[in-house]
Amino acid sequence: MPDLFTLIYIRRKQVLLIVLISLAIATGIVLMMPSQYLASTTALPANPVATDKASVFNNNIRDLYSSLGESGDLDKIVGTGQLDTIYLSASDQFELATHYKIQGNNAAVSRRKAAAALKKNSRVTKSEYNELLVQVWDTDKNLTPQLANALMEKLAAIHQDLLNQSNQTIIKSLDEGQQKLQASMDSIRIFLHHANITPSQAQQYNDKLTVLQQQLSQYEKLKTEYQLMIDTKPAALLVVDKARASDQPDKPKKLLILLATAVLSFLFAAWLALILERRKARVL
Numbered sequence: 001m002p003d004l005f006t007l008i009y010i011r012r013k014q015v016l017l018i019v020l021i022s023l024a025i026a027t028g029i030v031l032m033m034p035s036q037y038l039a040s041t042t043a044l045p046a047n048p049v050a051t052d053k054a055s056v057f058n059n060n061i062r063d064l065y066s067s068l069g070e071s072g073d074l075d076k077i078v079g080t081g082q083l084d085t086i087y088l089s090a091s092d093q094f095e096l097a098t099h100y101k102i103q104g105n106n107a108a109v110s111r112r113k114a115a116a117a118l119k120k121n122s123r124v125t126k127s128e129y130n131e132l133l134v135q136v137w138d139t140d141k142n143l144t145p146q147l148a149n150a151l152m153e154k155l156a157a158i159h160q161d162l163l164n165q166s167n168q169t170i171i172k173s174l175d176e177g178q179q180k181l182q183a184s185m186d187s188i189r190i191f192l193h194h195a196n197i198t199p200s201q202a203q204q205y206n207d208k209l210t211v212l213q214q215q216l217s218q219y220e221k222l223k224t225e226y227q228l229m230i231d232t233k234p235a236a237l238l239v240v241d242k243a244r245a246s247d248q249p250d251k252p253k254k255l256l257i258l259l260a261t262a263v264l265s266f267l268f269a270a271w272l273a274l275i276l277e278r279r280k281a282r283v284l
Helices: 004-010 012-032 053-057 071-080 085-094 107-120 143-194 199-232 254-283
Strands: 037-045 122-126 132-138 237-241
Touching: 004 012, 004 254, 012 254, 037 071, 037 143, 071 122, 071 132, 071 143, 085 107, 085 143, 107 122, 122 143, 132 143, 143 199, 143 237
Parallel strands: none
Antiparallel strands: 037 132, 037 237, 122 132
């Protein structure tokens, strides 16, 4: 039996025919596949300490911390990117059920299908440089960057709200504390108005009123500081690079597909030629 190279040369017409047929089929499939454009946006996590009142109103504490978060902070955001929340919101914002041509009379089902399609065509990951990377593929090159930027904004908004929740809880507790202090002060004033006590006894109650008033003022100051933290809306993500429209499609990678098809079809043709030659040798 001749060696493999000689065998391929002998059966070169059959090998070439298999390769050409495979390339023709692959070319037809590739040409029918819609071109998809890629848009990417990157961001760095902000330090959660930035939402701590002590770090903002105390210079000594503030100087100890970087404005950027750590890898662990990024992992939480990447985890949120695997949920359906941001995709459902983006589906509503851009009316993706219409864009994806999803048929059906049930709006809720169409919404979920559109969100699932967007999620399938998106990727939220942590890059090798510890940056948050949001990638979106779509057939509309102008819509693609809008979707990527919107997903990043929705991730940032979710985690910004999470960072503010603790401050809102503290303000609620301060409100309740103020109400209790005010109730105590009102009770003392009513008592002083109706009670028949000596001036020295009255002074004791007035001193207590002064202490309660100071506490009330301190509570109000704390509320103002915490409310300022909420109103300033410290960012959870610091966007490094916004997504932009691309002129060249990213998928399908036509040249790579055709090259792989040519190589694989050639190997298949060589293997087939070898099998046929062995069968021929056995017959002889």
